[in-house]
Amino acid sequence: MKSRRATVLVAAVAISATLLTACGTGSSGSGGDGKAELKFLTFTSPNVTKSLWEGAAANVTKKYPDIGIKLLYTPNLDRQAYAKQLLATGQLPDILWDAPGSEFVKAGALLSFDAADLKGMNVPSGYGTIGGKTYNLWNGSFLVPALHYNTEAFAKVGIQPPTTFDELLTDAVKLKAAGITPFLVQSGSDLWSAGYLLQGIVSADVYGRTPDWLAQRKAGKVKFSDPDFLAAVDKFVELRDKGLINKDALSINYAQSTTKWKAGDAAMWPMGSWATATKTSFKVGVFPFPTADGSKVLPVSIGAAVYVSAKTAHPAEAKKAAVSLITDPSWQANDMKSDGVLPIVSGIKPLAGTSDATLSSLALLNDTSYKHVVGFLNEVGDDSPPPGFSDAFGKAMQGLIGGDSAKTFTAGLDKSWDSLNK
Incomplete structure (x- = not known):
């Protein structure tokens, strides 16, 4: 097995060299x-x-x-x-x-x-x-992440963008009852995009109260297994266990989820605001992840x-x-x-053809009633997570999507963080 890995690595380097020379x-x-x-x-x-x-x-x-x-x-x-x-x-x-x-x-x-x-x-x-x-x-x-929603799907079940997580959960259940997949999630070959649904919940609930949470994790003052972070993961698990996430989340990558979004296969897509430029046959709206208490938090990167x-x-x-x-x-x-x-x-003046969803994101960015936070794991420079942690998080997200418990997931994150934060 070891020699096979070495062979694969040598081959990958050789391919890289060939590509760049070409x-x-x-x-x-x-x-x-x-x-x-x-x-x-x-x-x-x-x-x-x-x-x-x-x-x-x-x-x-x-x-x-x-x-x-x-x-x-x-x-x-x-x-x-x-x-x-x-x-x-x-x-x-x-x-x-x-x-x-x-x-x-x-x-x-x-x-x-x-x-x-x-x-x-x-x-x-x-x-x-x-x-x-x-x-x-x-x-x-970018607004990272935000919830992009199919306005036609929302209109079909008579709902508006929610302002609390409980409202979001209620709306998602209504969508599922109407035969509409509430949340589009992906991982597949693109681990970087696997966690946006959870990252949005964490950004709203945890960072909304403690904007420097990751810096505190670096200093050893907090842990992923602490009650506030664990509670955010529990919300993701509730959405998963109620069947409110697409069943193929583990097998599709970002490009495939983009195709599914364009086809109207889900009502909401947790993604960065680059998704607002994706052309769809339906009108797309944007709203920030709702907090537990309805306070207005906007993750910005x-x-x-x-x-x-x-x-x-x-x-x-x-x-x-x-x-x-x-x-x-x-x-x-x-x-x-x-x-x-x-x-x-x-x-900068928006060009003709700039999507309504992009313009809505710009309006949200300029809305001073929102508290701006850096989205979870979008920290940069000296504030960024330790090298390798983002990949570890993406792999852990695949386990969480696949059925891991919130406690298993957060314990794994703590272990990965402690091993990388040297």
Whole structure:
């Protein structure tokens, strides 16, 4: 078994090298025309297409004719795992869209940005810093997670967005009685998306009262098995045990759940606000996860981010290109329309065709009656969970979806956390 794992690892590294060589990667340099040729690793999704990135890159090179950009794409949506693979094989491109910041800073793999690079970005001072330095440029805000709902399904059973968890539970039971799956959940090959239903409950109930709960967990002041966190998990278990979650949650991934959502196969989808850009035949509404007492809590994450490799042959040009991309009004507006990203640059006007659900999310973000918290496990920089914990959480979520008890689940999280938080 051990030799088989080694063989698989060697094969994976070899495939990675072949892929990057085929895409024209390797060390960046200056082209024959004197341009600084930069390799930019990004991603595609059902909402974010290659043509969108090509337009963004063209805007950068038009502004800076001395820069050339070669676009590369991750093989799947787990961008951080792929970035780690490239770092391990010495193939990190000049610019990356998303990376495990703390791990890469510890490895000396990233360049930091200066205060002048951050000008015009509406990000709280010090947000996401590592050791007091900023190693990324934030792209925009998301409501993570929020509940996206099929307005037609709600109308069919005569319900409105609830304001308490008890109301949410009652509404979900009504939906099931009408033959409608209340909640769409996925895990499959995308562990990063497995926990959004629980993360929303935790963000509302636990973080609503204790916004720095994860920092307290780092300090050993609280545990996942404590009564408040356990109570949030119990709510998830109640939804699961009442059959209010799709039966195939363990076997479908994010792309498949997107297809099911578009087909109207569920009434509610707990997801980040990028889901608001998914085109459906029905009108989609958005509401925050209801709290136990009806208090108004809104989980907000600023991300994803652009990073610059410490190994780039053109550090000044790479940072200049990254800043240009993130602050480009055209990019910000297109990203809001295509992927539901709520802009962090002032004065961005929504483009025609921006979904009503995205505009509703933007209105929620600007509603001052809500208490903003960073969504559970969306902490960044020095506040982020220890390396490896997000994957451990995703695997534990598969067990919870499959029938584990709340006590088994939280005890496992405590064990994983204690082993990783060194």
